[in-house]
Amino acid sequence: MKRVLLIVSGGIAAFKALELIRLLRKAGLSVVCATTENAEQFVTPLSLQALSENKVYGALFSLTDESEMGHIQLSRSADLLVVVPATANILAKMAAGIADDLASTVLLATDKPVLVAPAMNVRMWLHPATQANMKTLAGRGVHIVGPDEGAMACNEFGPGRMAEPPAILAAISALLEPPVRPLLGRHVLVTSGPTHEPIDPVRYIANRSSGRQGHAIAAALVRLGARVTLVSGPVGVPDPAGADVVRVESAREMLDACQAALPADAAVFAAAVADWRVANATDSKIKKQPGAAAPALELVPNPDILATIAAAGPRRPQIVVGFAAETDDLLANAQSKLIRKNADFIVANDVSPETGIMGGTENAVHLIGPNGSEEWPRLAKDAVAQRLAERIAAALGQA
Numbered sequence: 001m002k003r004v005l006l007i008v009s010g011g012i013a014a015f016k017a018l019e020l021i022r023l024l025r026k027a028g029l030s031v032v033c034a035t036t037e038n039a040e041q042f043v044t045p046l047s048l049q050a051l052s053e054n055k056v057y058g059a060l061f062s063l064t065d066e067s068e069m070g071h072i073q074l075s076r077s078a079d080l081l082v083v084v085p086a087t088a089n090i091l092a093k094m095a096a097g098i099a100d101d102l103a104s105t106v107l108l109a110t111d112k113p114v115l116v117a118p119a120m121n122v123r124m125w126l127h128p129a130t131q132a133n134m135k136t137l138a139g140r141g142v143h144i145v146g147p148d149e150g151a152m153a154c155n156e157f158g159p160g161r162m163a164e165p166p167a168i169l170a171a172i173s174a175l176l177e178p179p180v181r182p183l184l185g186r187h188v189l190v191t192s193g194p195t196h197e198p199i200d201p202v203r204y205i206a207n208r209s210s211g212r213q214g215h216a217i218a219a220a221l222v223r224l225g226a227r228v229t230l231v232s233g234p235v236g237v238p239d240p241a242g243a244d245v246v247r248v249e250s251a252r253e254m255l256d257a258c259q260a261a262l263p264a265d266a267a268v269f270a271a272a273v274a275d276w277r278v279a280n281a282t283d284s285k286i287k288k289q290p291g292a293a294a295p296a297l298e299l300v301p302n303p304d305i306l307a308t309i310a311a312a313g314p315r316r317p318q319i320v321v322g323f324a325a326e327t328d329d330l331l332a333n334a335q336s337k338l339i340r341k342n343a344d345f346i347v348a349n350d351v352s353p354e355t356g357i358m359g360g361t362e363n364a365v366h367l368i369g370p371n372g373s374e375e376w377p378r379l380a381k382d383a384v385a386q387r388l389a390e391r392i393a394a395a396l397g398q399a
């Protein structure tokens, strides 16, 4: 069982430490509390003890009493130290290395990771002294959660409100359970979004792809540790943190960018690439001529990026995933796309207008692979992305 040493300092937000202890216990963590003298004005040691089911180390606890747990032992027996709430005062002591009570002594003596949840009046938080202290602490690797912005007990509004217990729990879990990264050292190429095929310098042919699914896949792959190159058409969604984003407009630019990104261990083609481009695109804007007929657009096929990259050869990624957006005969069409394009997996989705999938936030897909097809429940696009990233990691692990 992982152990959290919860240091409660004296601020109005101290009562939230009780709710946090309850959440930590529910999450299966063991909690030991240490308090500053001021904290005891806000929460009683008895309630901390009752909720944590452990002895509380109060401000007057003797640091020299060898029959009890000393400050070194207190920090040694914990996996993580969490200061909730972290007042301006205790943060200043941490930054300066002052050890004048049990809490500050433990914080100075520890070699364990430390998380602080600052809570104070907005002016105290914004004061250059506090800001400089936060910078010092962050520079030393202290983890920080919050503060939030909002109405405060002192009738002011702004940053300084302590993060809510669920957010602190999430920060604690992230620190205690380093994420599993099965794709560490792997490079994955992802395409996303629509392409724009120019008619003239101001007009283009496009489609309704939002890029949400492709971008979510890139983000999920980054979370699993992959180095991700995301080749994206024009989209309104933000870049996924941690991916190398290459922005392109047309299908031919997308193909060039994909080829330049190789070699890759895996590739996911989620872009809605225009199948055709305008053969006679002009370099200058097409003008209306009085009485003249509307211009005729001649279309020629675009290169198939998925089929090109998936074709057998030394630069073929080990795992290639394509998408099939269909309105009819979903499984049969997707199955034939798998073979025709030489993909290892096809994510097939029904994009009939009534599904609301194209441009929406959810997706209902079938995954077609070497062992047949499986139906996934309707999920948020982020959850589809997470599952797919895990499948890619598993397939690469077996390859």
Ligand code: CTP
Binding pocket: 191, 251, 269, 270, 271, 272, 273, 274, 275, 302, 303, 304, 305, 306, 307, 321, 322, 323, 324, 325, 326, 337
């Ligand atoms: N794709 C691609 N390059 C293209 C067209 C499609 O890389 N020029 C990829 C898409 O990113 C997707 C898959 O191929 O992963 C399927 O695309 P889709 O448009 O559904 O299939 P098509 O092969 O174009 O067939 P159809 O339009 O007949 O459904």
